[in-house]
Amino acid sequence: MIKAKSKLLSLYIHWPYCESKCPYCDFNSHVNEAFDPKQWIKCYTNQLFEMREQLLNHNVNLNNLNAIFFGGGTPSLMPLEIIDSILRTASNLFGFAENVEISLEANPSSYEKDKFYDLKEIGINRLSIGVQSLNNTNLKLLGRLHNTEDAQVAVEHANKTFNNISVDLIYAFHGQKIIDWTNELKTFLRKNNLQHISLYQLTIEEGTKFFTNYKKGLFNIIDNDKAADFYEISNEILNDQNFIKYEISNHAKRGFQCKHNLNYWNSQNWMGIGPGAYGRLWSSKSNNRVEYQNFKNPKTWLSKNIYKSEFEKTNFFNNATSDIDTLTMGLRLSEGIETSKLYDESIIKSDAFKKLEEEKIITIKDGILKVSENNMIKLNSIIDLLINS
Ligand SMILES: C[S@@+](CC[C@H](N)C(=O)[O-])C[C@H]1O[C@@H](n2cnc3c(N)ncnc32)[C@H](O)[C@@H]1O
Ligand code: SF4
Structure with missing residues (x-):
């Protein structure tokens, strides 16, 4: 990919x-x-x-x-x-x-x-x-x-x-x-x-x-x-x-x-170091997104990293988890998100999509999906409807 x-x-x-x-x-x-x-x-x-x-x-x-x-x-x-x-x-x-x-x-x-x-x-x-x-x-x-x-x-x-x-x-x-x-x-x-x-x-x-x-x-x-x-x-x-x-x-x-x-919002690669920090990379080897989570407590983090580095957890996202994350982050941006960034656009539920589009709460043009300016404040519930309804 x-x-x-x-x-x-x-x-x-x-x-x-x-x-x-x-x-x-x-x-x-x-x-x-x-x-x-x-x-x-x-x-x-x-x-x-x-x-x-x-x-x-x-x-x-x-x-x-x-x-x-x-x-x-x-x-x-x-x-x-x-x-x-x-x-x-x-x-x-x-x-x-x-x-x-x-x-x-x-x-x-x-x-x-x-x-x-x-x-x-x-x-x-x-x-x-x-x-x-x-x-x-x-x-x-x-x-x-x-x-x-x-x-x-x-x-x-x-x-x-x-x-x-x-x-x-x-x-x-x-x-x-x-x-x-x-x-x-x-x-x-x-x-x-x-x-x-x-x-x-x-x-x-x-x-x-x-x-x-x-x-x-x-x-x-x-x-x-x-x-x-x-x-x-x-x-x-x-x-x-x-x-x-x-x-x-x-x-x-x-x-x-x-x-x-x-x-973050464009789902690029970033590393996170220090207590509780997390990083995410797109692995070319496994074709998955990998997330590294650090130990949260400063003393624990220090004890785990002083001789060699150890993460509390490494998570491998599947395609659906990656898509939810890409969509959730991307829709925060005023310029919206290119839906071609998703592995599978069917993550967006078509009935909810149609309804929100009719109500002009979201727009799609040239493959870019946006939440309209005056509805941004309701972003979380809009994303919830798009993914879960
Ligand atoms: C990590 S904190 C900032 C760093 C710095 N220690 C400070 O407080 O100035 C990042 C920002 O998140 C915002 N923030 C944190 N908790 C919040 C909350 N419950 N509601 C709204 N904004 C919050 C604050 O504006 C804060 O500056
Ligand atoms: S507790 Fe610390 S990080 Fe949190 S808002 Fe206050 S100064 Fe910033």
């Missing part, structure tokens, strides 16, 4: 520590504990060597990396020597494409003044700043350690150092007024020169403090209609400021779409 041959290749590195645990967050993040940087370097290095072996075993093209993403947790807390070592080893083992995008997530409360500059010096060329909210009441509600002033200083500081800055914001909480949010967003955009924005509606994830409070009736969520209003108006504001919405929650100025995340 030619599918496997022409894929891009990127690398995700997970750093699992944060200064504190936010009450909404179900990422693999743990409050800081003592660690030995040398041990971490050894484990990340072993994983990079192992991934190279896996690529060779599966006859995956050893393309230069087009993107690298340090995510977390809070990777702005990572000692520079660890980041530097990972980048050097990755460059030796895989090579970097000419315009490789190297992103790192930074938290406004957890960087020292010169850290952005140092990060740039060792190769980071895109910073994703977790501003999260544009007013202090909501920052407190979200359990964040920074205030709006800290966030503004971090963004201004980043602007002096990087040409590619993204900001994460969470919105659409119970009690938030649309007028307040839109004013905050407009003011923030006027003040700052950003290339990318990720806007996430607050979700209540199982296992979080918000979830416990929600179950006890101490925390409310907004209703779907209101969430849709928040979504629509936010998209309009960003569109007016020349941001192109290229994915359900992501907006970029022309040419600044996040390359690493596009690799």
Whole structure:
């Protein structure tokens, strides 16, 4: 199958520590504990060597990396020597494409003044700043350690150092007024020169403090209609400021779409190293997609990778699982998905397809399937209807 041959290749590195645990967050993040940087370097290095072996075993093209993403947790807390070592080893083992995008997530409360500059010096060329909210009441509600002033200083500081800055914001909480949010967003955009924005509606994830409070009736969520209003108006504001919405929650100025995340949504090849990280490759040998899952607990991950690299699980997708994944990821993109990417297009149920097409919820043209703009907010239920009805 030619599918496997022409894929891009990127690398995700997970750093699992944060200064504190936010009450909404179900990422693999743990409050800081003592660690030995040398041990971490050894484990990340072993994983990079192992991934190279896996690529060779599966006859995956050893393309230069087009993107690298340090995510977390809070990777702005990572000692520079660890980041530097990972980048050097990755460059030796895989090579970097000419315009490789190297992103790192930074938290406004957890960087020292010169850290952005140092990060740039060792190769980071895109910073994703977790501003999260544009007013202090909501920052407190979200359990964040920074205030709006800290966030503004971090963004201004980043602007002096990087040409590619993204900001994460969470919105659409119970009690938030649309007028307040839109004013905050407009003011923030006027003040700052950003290339990318990720806007996430607050979700209540199982296992979080918000979830416990929600179950006890101490925390409310907004209703779907209101969430849709928040979504629509936010998209309009960003569109007016020349941001192109290229994915359900992501907006970029022309040419600044996040390359690493596009690799996920376009079902390319990526490697994932670090606690809980996962990677997926198209194997040319078995014609299947292979997924590598790392041990989630940082201590377990360290113990399993210090002498040689070991994954918690390796999954071989069958064609149907691959297709569901390709479709689910691809429909998140505003430009939609080429249905020829699927092994078997009959994964899409024809009755549901016809109905959704008649209702103009989805469109198909020249082999490209899309969810219409104003229905993106219902993406999960649309995918469910397409695959399961
Ligand atoms: C791994 S976290 C970000 C990294 C960094 N530690 C920070 O918090 O700034 C990725 C992003 O997911 C978003 N996020 C996490 N949990 C969320 C939730 N329950 N609802 C909405 N957005 C969420 C936040 O905007 C966050 O910046
Ligand atoms: S949102 Fe960011 S800072 Fe907060 S716990 Fe999650 S990863 Fe850590």
